[in-house]
Amino acid sequence: MSGDTTLLITGVRVRGTASAGASALLVEGGTIRAVGDGDLVEASGGTRRIDLDGRVITPGFIDAHVHPLAAELALGGVSVTPDSTVEECWQQVRTAAASASAGSWVVVAGYSAIRFSAERITRRELDAVEAEHPVVLINSDRHGALANTAALHASGLLDAESGFLERSDDGAPTGIVNESTLNALFAAVAPPDAATQQRVMRAAQRRLHALGIVGWQDAFIGEIQGSPDASAAYRSLAEGGLLTARVSGALGWDRNRGLDQIDELVARRAELPLGRFSAPAVKIFVDGVHESGTAAMRADYFDASGAPLGHNGVLAIEPELLKTAVCRLDALDFDVHLHALGDRAVHEGLDTLAAARRSNGHRGTRHQIAHVTFLENGDAERFRALDVTLNLQPVWTADDFLDFDQYLRYVGPEPMGRMSRLADWTRAGVRFAMGSDWPVSTPDPLLGIHAAVHRSLTRDSTARFAEQALTRDAAWQAYTAGSAWSSRLDGSGRLEAGSLADFVVWDGDPFDDEVESSVAQTWISGEVVHG
Numbered sequence: 308m309s310g311d312t313t314l315l316i317t318g319v320r321v322r323g324t325a326s327a328g329a330s331a332l333l334v335e336g337g338t339i340r341a342v343g344d345g346d347l348v349e350a351s352g353g354t355r356r357i358d359l360d361g362r363v364i365t366p367g368f369i370d371a372h373v374h375p376l377a378a379e380l381a382l383g384g385v386s387v388t389p390d391s392t393v394e395e396c397w398q399q400v401r402t403a404a405a406s407a408s409a410g411s412w413v414v415v416a417g418y419s420a421i422r423f424s425a426e427r428i429t430r431r432e433l434d435a436v437e438a439e440h441p442v443v444l445i446n447s448d449r450h451g452a453l454a455n456t457a458a459l460h461a462s463g464l465l466d467a468e469s470g471f472l473e474r475s476d477d478g479a480p481t482g483i484v485n486e487s488t489l490n491a492l493f494a495a496v497a498p499p500d501a502a503t504q505q506r507v508m509r510a511a512q513r514r515l516h517a518l519g520i521v522g523w524q525d526a527f528i529g530e531i532q533g534s535p536d537a538s539a540a541y542r543s544l545a546e547g548g549l550l551t552a553r554v555s556g557a558l559g560w561d562r563n564r565g566l567d568q569i570d571e572l573v574a575r576r577a578e579l580p581l582g583r584f585s586a587p588a589v590k591i592f593v594d595g596v597h598e599s600g601t602a603a604m605r606a607d608y609f610d611a612s613g614a615p616l617g618h619n620g621v622l623a624i625e626p627e628l629l630k631t632a633v634c635r636l637d638a639l640d641f642d643v644h645l646h647a648l649g650d651r652a653v654h655e656g657l658d659t660l661a662a663a664r665r666s667n668g669h670r671g672t673r674h675q676i677a678h679v680t681f682l683e684n685g686d687a688e689r690f691r692a693l694d695v696t697l698n699l700q701p702v703w704t705a706d707d708f709l710d711f712d713q714y715l716r717y718v719g720p721e722p723m724g725r726m727s728r729l730a731d732w733t734r735a736g737v738r739f740a741m742g743s744d745w746p747v748s749t750p751d752p753l754l755g756i757h758a759a760v761h762r763s764l765t766r767d768s769t770a771r772f773a774e775q776a777l778t779r780d781a782a783w784q785a786y787t788a789g790s791a792w793s794s795r796l797d798g799s800g801r802l803e804a805g806s807l808a809d810f811v812v813w814d815g816d817p818f819d820d821e822v823e824s825s826v827a828q829t830w831i832s833g834e835v836v837h838g
Contacts (some may be wrong), residue, residue, distance in 0.1 A: 313340075314833060315351045318358040322818055323365035323783040324802045332364075334808045337832030341804050363816050365783070366800050367521030367809040367829060368752040369553075369790035371698050372644075372677050372742030374526060375511035376504060377449075377534035381416050381746045383507070389419040389447040393426055396444060397436045404437045412458070412496050413442045414533075416746075420446040420598040421713050423453060425611040429475070430455050430482025443492065448747055449532060451485040451599040454492060462495045464488070471601075485599050486592075486623060487562050493533030501539060508540040512552050516837040518751050519811035519826045522553030524742070524794040526644065526677070527590050528579070529559030538579050538586070545582030551836045553583045553809075555794040557590035557644040560632070562623055569635055576641070587795045588642040591632070592623040594652035597680065597717060602649035604681065608717055620649050629655070630662045637663040642673045642795060644698070650681040650722065657689045664693055675740060675793050678703075681718075681725050682732070691736035696793040698740045699785065701759035701777075702748040704729065706770040708758065729759065730775045739777070739785035740793035753817060753824070756782040766820065779818060808833035 313335040321329040326342040333341040333351055341347055385403045387396050396418050403413045423446075433442060433455040441458035445451075459465040459480055464472060473483035484492050499507070515523065528538050537556075544550035556579065558572050572589055579586045595601025600608050603620040610616055623646075624632075633643050643663075645656040656676045663674070676690075677698035690697055702708050704727040715723050733739075741759070743750040754764055759782040763770035777785070791800030798807040809831050815824030828838030 312833070313354050315348065315354045315356045316359060316364075317348055317356055318360050319362060319364045319812075321365075321802055322363050323787060326803050329802075332802065332808070332810075334833040337808055337834075338798075339802060339804060339806050339808050342802060359812060362827065363813040363818070364802070364810050365519075365813065365817065366787040366802050367811055367831065368519050368786050369794055369796055369800055370515065370520050370523035370742045370745070370750060370752070371675075371740035371790035371793050372526045372700065373515075373523045373745050373750060374534065375515065375523070375745070376508050376537040376540060378746035378750070379507045379511035379514065380499065380534070385413070385415045387415060387417045389417065389422070391418060393423065393428060400433070400436050400442055400444070404440050404442070407440055411440065413437065413440045414445065414496070415443075416445040416449075417447050418444050418453075420448065420451055421710070421717070428453065430459065430480070433482060441495070445533070446598065448596045448598050450489075450596045450601065451483065452489060452492065454482050454484055456482070458492065462492045464491060467491070483599075485601055486595050489532040490530065496533065498535040501543070504535060504537070504540040505543050508537065508544060509549060512544075512550070513837070515552065515750060516829045517826060518753075519829050520552070520750070520752065521809040521829060521831050522555070522583075522791070522794065522796045522799055524555045524557055524588070524644070524790075526557050526742070526744070527559040528556040528586060529561070531559055541584040542579065542581050545584050548582075550583050551831055553796045553799060553831070554585070555588065555796055556584065556586040557588040558586055560589055560591040562592060565628060566632060566635065569632070569639070572636075572641070573639060585795070588644045589636050590644045590646065591629065593629065593645050593647040593656050594620060594623055594649050596648060597714065602680070603647075603652035603655070604649040604718060604722065605651050605683070606719060606722060609719060611716060613716060619651065622652060622655065626655055626659075630659045633659045634663045634666045637670070637672050637674070638667045640670065640672060642675070645674070645676045646678060647676050648678045648680045650683045650686075650725065653679055653681070654683050654686055657686055657693065657695070660693050660695055661689070669694060673793055673795060677742070678744075680727060681722050682728070684725065687728075687732045687735035687737050690732075690738065696740050696789070697732065697737050698742055698793060699729075699759070700744045700748060701741055701755040701782070702743065702764070703727075704762055704772070705758040705764045706762055706772065707764050708748065711771055727772065728775045729777050733777060733781060738789060739781070740790040741782070741786040742790065752786050756786060757820075759785075807831075812838070
């Protein structure tokens, strides 16, 4: 249907929103004009109708933290899984190298950094598998990689100085490359051309629509860790009328620069928006990830044998620079999207946002902290007091996604008692948004909601931390209205008079674990974009 057509949708069961229980929607000009039941049907007279025969409809999902271009590009490459053994990873390297042209790079994504660390794998072992081609293995969290000697040499890192380039006791690089140094590693790899990026972005959009996702926040607009800047692809699709999703971009903060980049961010915010693509936020890394020991914790990490490693992770940005930058960005009406996993990093992020609130007042900026694996006691209440959203990746809270035994060995028992306490955080008044961080984990919102509700990706009733779960209603709210709000995609995420006609039509009932459910149709602005 055309976006300016009036349409009455009947025979539905509205769920997952304040208007749950309604049986009809009146859509006009891409907006929901009314939600009701028999009275609405009678009042709508000769309006064009579609009857959905009792199907459940819900608000469309908003993924509040995702990297679609990088994820879809990775699907076209060579990959392994965190469960893959070292030998299985080596076999993928051998297979890819055998078919690669002379001098070309071999990139394999998805290995477990914790597994490789426990088995003390370095570039020497990788060199023994493949020494001629430059080879990079990207780990599953995509914050670190293992490079062979040829790759380190080609990227100029063999003799480079970097805090994120691991070294052995003799000072030689081990081949482990983390965080911002990944940009230098991949600088020698030619990015895909513009046409390829547009094609891949369209494929990613189709994939996300098929999961009921109507919009998202792209969590880093800029070049990062081997992935190209997605803004050109979004704008090209928008220019051609092909960007059907609502996309909110978080402009990437370059951690190798300082406050001088703020004027450029202001200019990009003004220049980039087109069609359904906007750029209201800035993304800043406060720390790294636990798998590579770069998430900033209060207590020291331990190795696989339980021996202290003598470090507690790193802050990716100096605290005073972070405070100054965020205060300025807040004053310029940027929403700030902070990456922080460790308890020390999250506390630093909250201190920073508190400084911005004191400096500028509560001015309507919608700040958020993403990932938040560990919280210090008392910090949950600060999210509410500072009006900060906790951007949760629910799949990461599942007992059968993360290896909690490995985490216990790595961080110790006391922090584990403060890990992903979703029920406690809810009682403290935390407002949640939800995102997948695809390609790190599945973009399927139903699996994410299941993980948040059961703390498991399956129906395992013995999942650890099962008592620290969200209610189903809270999880749906977070993945729809909560994410729409934090991503500044206003009007989406709800089904009520005045909201955008962005919704999902289901085969089955996604609120019933005993019933198989799938997305039949995804609608945006009153038009079908999937199904």
